[in-house]
Amino acid sequence: MTQSPLHILEHTFGYREFRGPQAAIIDALVTGKDALVLMPTGGGKSLCYQIPALARPGVGVVVSPLIALMQDQVDALRALGVRAGFLNSSLSPEAVRDTERALWAGELDLLYVAPERLIQDRTLELLHQCDIALFAIDEAHCVAQWGHDFRADYLRLNVLHQAFPQVPRIALTATADVRTRQEIIERLALEQAEQFIAGFDRPNIQYRITQKNNPRRQLLQFLREEHSANAGIVYCLSRRKVEDTAAWLCEQGFNALPYHAGLSPQLRQHNQSRFLRDEGIVMVATIAFGMGIDKPDVRFVAHLDLPKSIEAYYQETGRAGRDGEPATALLLYGLEDVVKLRQMLGQSEGSEEHKRQEQQRLNAMLGLCEITSCRRQTLLRYFGDNLAEPCGNCDACLHPAETWDATEAVQMALSCVYRTGQRFGANHVIDVLRGSEAEKVLQFNHHKVSTYGIGKNLSAGEWRSVFRQLMARGYLDVDPEGYGSLRLNPSCRALLRGETAVHLRKDAKLAAPEAPRRSPARDIDPVDLPLWNALRACRKRLAETQGVPPYVIFHDATLREMVARRPVTEAQLLEVTGVGDSKLARFGEEFLAVLRAEDYEGAI
Structure with a gap:
């Protein structure tokens, strides 16, 4: 017997109501329609295919380019009691056979699969023997041939429409201008799909763009004054700069790790796992890092070099503040960035049409950097969105340029x-x-x-x-x-x-923010800090036991609500946002023991 989407939302995921267009998107898929979804990072895209997959008979197949993250995504679902698995090149032959057997036997609710694995004849033949609830194509902008995250295997995903014409499909992305959107529709044969274009605004992110003036000193000031204990990402254009910056930050007392395509797969995986599981890690990376990163408490993203386009900038900064809490996006850029990117564009081997389009994208990015009006209004306008009034949460609004x-x-x-x-x-x-x-x-x-x-x-x-x-x-x-x-x-x-x-x-010095954001406890009353710390210690202990990141157990927002509500019974704990039936059964008693304790520090 299938359950209603609302029942699944509440009892599996622990939320009481849908956000924005989630309900309409889910309804379209549950009734067998295709959908194209543009929704900002942190807007709840994954629920738009996870819930219909659980509400419809069969297995939901999720196509994702993010091999390194599939294990974490599956771990998070299993913590919710969802039967999930994945197929990609990281698995041993035995693990592949076990997952394929579970798929064939109908023992999976969701299967994550890499695009290169999906389009293999062996996989398609296996899927034809299964009951498929839906296909979800995540990071759908990867199909755009001249986009910033192009994946060649995505071009062959129209096979899903040809081979499984009755199975509903949903394509999702957080980043697509009108041109990319049309390319997604054409290449994935989604002409009949319902389109859901949610607003692109991320109001919790404070955008700051300033000229380079001793960038290491600027970055150090930014981190020490605002984010000394926070997790964040620092983007650099070159591999050498990534390694030098990570080493320098370690010398300055920060827990920094490098990430770029030149590192061994094992080291990349190790560093990414530490970033996801440990607290306060600063990842210094090229753009090879970040797509699909599900870590909710990234408090800042800093660019030490100019991104090539607004699409790239928006997607990279969108990795901050997925939990809706305040976050900062800092971009330092200078004359040398403009020269370097214009040279790279001129030396490109692409067609003249491609060069022209890339030139337009670069010009738009430069325009965003040099404007004296609200950054957010310009950013949203680029994606066809509209913000009627200046945002009041960007450097141009907080410190108007002369x-x-x-x-x-x-x-x-x-x-x-x-x-x-x-x-x-x-x-x-x-x-x-x-x-x-x-x-x-x-x-x-x-x-x-x-x-x-x-x-x-x-x-x-x-x-x-x-x-x-x-x-x-x-x-x-x-x-x-x-x-x-x-x-x-x-x-x-x-x-x-x-x-x-x-x-x-007139170029200005790096301005201080309106309010510093120093630690995850910034909104916790000092009286409540012992309980807050005890709950976080409990979460960390359980995460280490389970071998998953702490946020897979509970997000910070859920712990904050526990502090505010002080639940002492299972029924009361179930009322807390983010606590569903499975997590109550698996972790409830541990957290209730902390909440019932009179000496919270003794409960750690």
Whole structure:
């Protein structure tokens, strides 16, 4: 006998009501319809296929590119009493046979499978012998051929529609602009699917973007003043920078680990497992890390290099604050980032159409960095979402940027690029503007050009800001073959002629937040700290016994509610959000023992 979605939500997952469009999405799948779901990270996407899989006869098959995380996802479901398994290349032949036997015998409610495994004839033949409740294609933006997370195996997932035309399918992603959305529909044959486009806003994330000015010092200040005890992710563009930054953070007293594709699979798995299971770990990583990370208490994401697109930035920052608690997204970027990414784009082997699209994406990212208005409004507008009023929780709202009339300085800068032959990078042009007697300036006789020394009134840092903003606005191009040399863009003619006034932003120092966020206990009354710590110790002990991350036992929000409600009976504990029947049976007595104790510290 099947159970209603609401009954499953309450008794299996421990929640009392659906959020946003969850109920409508679940209803569509339960009644056999296809669905395309765009929902922000932390919005509850997984419930949209897990509950229908439990409500419909058969097994729900979840296609996921995240081999390294499948074990954790399955562990979390098993803790809820859900019969779950996975198939991917990490399993031994014996484990594969055991999972396939359980699948064939109808002993699984949910099966996670890697796309390359799913499209094998052996797997498809096995699935034809089973009762399939639904197919869920997670991280569906991976099908976009020119997207930032493209996976070639995703292109063959239209086989599901061809081979199982009666089985409902759901494709889910947190990141897709209109173009990517259409590509998902076409490549996965979802033309008849109901579309559910939830709002992209993550109001708990404070967005901060500032220029690089000694980035290590800036990162250290950020961590020590705001996140000294918190888990977070630091993104770097290169593998070398990842390793150097992780080692340096360890020297500064932080528990930092590196992660990039150049490390051995065993070390990557070890570091990822520590990040998920331990508290207060800082993961320093390239973009190879993070997709599908289910850790709810990541309190910050910091970028030490500029992301290539708003899609990448949104997805990476979205890994912070999945639990809805306050989180911070810090981006440090500078002139060298703009030069490097423009060069990489120019050297790309893609088609001209691809280069044009990537150029548009990069320009949008640069625009987000340089705006003086609300960051969140611009970010949401890019995805076709709308925020009527400024958010009040980004650096542009909290500390509005100053602007200055830079018309004359811009004319000097552009003229100097022209006078030096459009063959040199920004640093050399700045030396000429400031009248430097550097060897290179004298070697090329640039001390004799008319623009030599006319910009002494601005510091080198101020000139770097001018050039960065001119490049971000598309007035200067970077020669991909010319070691970062600057070239005039036709759009700058009106500026050179003095027909257009230019106002640029004044770069500011890294601003402190409105309220520091130092530890997971930030909202706990000091009187309640002994109980809070005892509950966390109980959770940690159970997690170590089970071999799972602490949040698989209970999220921080559930522990907070226990502190507030002080349940002492099983019925009262079952009323706490996040406590379902299975977790009550498995862990209830341990937590009730802590809650009933008079000496909480003694209960640890």
